[in-house]
Amino acid sequence: MVHARILALPLIAALALPAAADDHDHDRGPRPEDLAPEFHDMELPESHVLPLKQAFRIVAKRFRGRLIAARIALPTPEESARGVVLVHQLRLLTPARDVLVIRLDAQSGAFLEVAGAGLAEARRREGER
Structure with missing residues (x-):
């Protein structure tokens, strides 16, 4: 001791x-x-990046599916011109087995682009959980 x-x-x-x-x-x-x-x-003090979990919650409120990939990406020139600094890019596997590519502003959570087959079918209706 x-x-x-x-x-x-x-x-x-x-x-x-x-x-x-x-x-x-x-x-x-x-x-x-x-x-x-x-x-x-x-x-900048007002700059922050949304956690991936929160970005997925934003996407899950609007689309049905399972998250299969996610990454932080640099914005396209058009997105940069709108003031976007970083992008959350998520891939979602829909119930119909289609893949959606969803780009969110990593600071505000605003949708920048949604692309993929079966987009309308994957979209949640108002009030749907």
Whole structure:
């Protein structure tokens, strides 16, 4: 028991010391000047990315199906012109076995594009769960 206390003392002392300035910068993530230009907008306080789970909830309210793939993508030039910074791209397998490709604004959750066969059949009617 005495040996355990002796070994723990240097660790406790290290934890009590104030962190160096470099350690604080590491905890905050990359600095804006270290990022590629297309990611500079992401450092704005009002910028955020919806979690994938929330993006899928938005899609599931409008379409029936099972999520089979999802990724974060860069916007098309047309989407960028509308102010979109990042896109959630989801693939949904509908009950009729068709695949829908759905693009959402990753910040606002707004639908940007929905494509695929069986789109009308997969769409939920008002009040449908």
